[in-house]
Amino acid sequence: xxxxxxxxxxxxxxxxxxxxxxxxxxxxxxxxxxxxxxxxxxxxxxxxxxxxxxxxxxxxxxxxxxxxxxxxxxxxxxxxxxxxxxxxxxxxxxxxxxxxxxxxxxxxxxxxxxxxxxxxxxxxxxxxxxxxxxxxxxxxxxxxxxxxxxxxxxxxxxxxxxxxxxxxxxxxxxxxxxxxxxxxxxxxxxxxxxxxxxxxxxxxxxxxxxxxxxxxxxxxxxxxxxxxxxxxxxxxxxxxxxxxxxxxxxxxxxxxxxxxxxxxxxxxxxxxxxxxxxxxxxx
Amino acid sequence: xxxxxxxxxxxxxxxxxxxxxxxxxxxxxxxxxxxxxxxxxxxxxxxxxxxxxxxxxxxxxxxxxxxxxxxxxxxxxxxxxxxxxxxxxxxxxxxxxxxxxxxxxxxxxxxxxxxxxxxxxxxxxxxxxxxxxxxxxxxxxxxxxxxxx
Numbered sequence: 277x278x279x280x281x282x283x284x285x286x287x288x289x290x291x292x293x294x295x296x297x298x299x300x301x302x303x304x305x306x307x308x309x310x311x312x313x314x315x316x317x318x319x320x321x322x323x324x325x326x327x328x329x330x331x332x333x334x335x336x337x338x339x340x341x342x343x344x345x346x347x348x349x350x351x352x353x354x355x356x357x358x359x360x361x362x363x364x365x366x367x368x369x370x371x372x373x374x375x376x377x378x379x380x381x382x383x384x385x386x387x388x389x390x391x392x393x394x395x396x397x398x399x400x401x402x403x404x405x406x407x408x409x410x411x412x413x414x415x416x417x418x419x420x421x422x423x424x425x426x427x428x429x430x431x432x433x434x435x436x437x438x439x440x441x442x443x444x445x446x447x448x449x450x451x452x453x454x455x456x457x458x459x460x461x462x463x464x465x466x467x468x469x470x471x472x473x474x475x476x477x478x479x480x481x482x483x484x485x486x487x488x489x490x491x492x493x494x495x496x497x498x499x500x501x502x503x504x505x506x507x508x509x510x511x512x513x514x515x516x517x518x519x520x521x522x523x524x525x526x527x528x529x530x531x532x533x534x535x536x537x538x539x540x541x542x543x544x545x546x547x548x549x550x551x552x553x554x555x556x557x558x559x
Numbered sequence: 560x561x562x563x564x565x566x567x568x569x570x571x572x573x574x575x576x577x578x579x580x581x582x583x584x585x586x587x588x589x590x591x592x593x594x595x596x597x598x599x600x601x602x603x604x605x606x607x608x609x610x611x612x613x614x615x616x617x618x619x620x621x622x623x624x625x626x627x628x629x630x631x632x633x634x635x636x637x638x639x640x641x642x643x644x645x646x647x648x649x650x651x652x653x654x655x656x657x658x659x660x661x662x663x664x665x666x667x668x669x670x671x672x673x674x675x676x677x678x679x680x681x682x683x684x685x686x687x688x689x690x691x692x693x694x695x696x697x698x699x700x701x702x703x704x705x706x707x708x
Contacts, residue, residue, distance in 0.1 A: 351655075354651065355655050355658040355662075356695065416651065416652065416685065417650070417651040417652070419651070420649050420650060420651050440651075481646050484645065484685060485646070
């Protein structure tokens, strides 16, 4: 008797397949990378163990809801419609707040849902009257999802770009941020890693449009009594990009190596949504 | 019965001494009465040649997009003509075109086909989609408010 068995081939899983096996996603997002940098154990709880956060911080829900309102504004402009009124934007903010409130929202000491809503109205009003609500150039994307291989040997990077605009000599990646105070150069530096990765994803697009320069910028709305709306711009240089890629490489190696440990910090732990899981962690 | 037959073919060079080629033949039966109207007959011939040439170009574009050396379709980029890669319209551009066409009660895919000879919106390049958005916006009354640019 002759027995047969199916032919077998051995193949090393690709980084995307390894990421899928580890996290259930066949890519890395910039927010996952920064989550690991902030606290490797928090990354594990969120992306590998898929634990539900115990709460969501009000700043996260607030920022996301403001973001939704601004996205709505630019989507209307993109579709050739008039800019929405502030009331319409606040309506979008309200809907987004409700949609994001599945998990209990942890408010700050002096905050209520109403004081935050009033702040949102002031910020959205400041945004509407700002020149930055009327962009120069052609919109290419609003909340555009980009994906690609950025670092050899690592999973694809997938992210959403708030706005993608091009003019005669550049493609601009624009990110909207809410902040307690005006940004300094140091804030720009801290925020640059995510945008530098996006810049790598946008580079082929800029090339296709005529070898245009890629520029990254942030439009920062302050959560102050009189909100300000300011733009900060950075043209990526090769050294910054190389450093960011190196960080991604190291983070991915550490994730694959199972390097998960708490990273205690007075600033991060006090607002961490996985504190109970962290306390119960035994290695 | 008058029979009209036209054919068109084209070959383009590829890196590493490769080439891509496509050819097509079209045959059309016409009323014999057309033979006594040279202008009308020439018009039909020209139209048939245009159709044949478009079919060949379309076929070659498809081969270039799907052929070896091009990026994954998921990345919405393809090989192009050797100068620059073709970059397809972003999802946001496609959404915006559909939304504007919806308001103008236009069939978005048909509009794209008429303007750029593509089967559907997904085949538009980034630049074509930008142009189409500009054109469509100029048709909307909302554009008078100066939004979006």
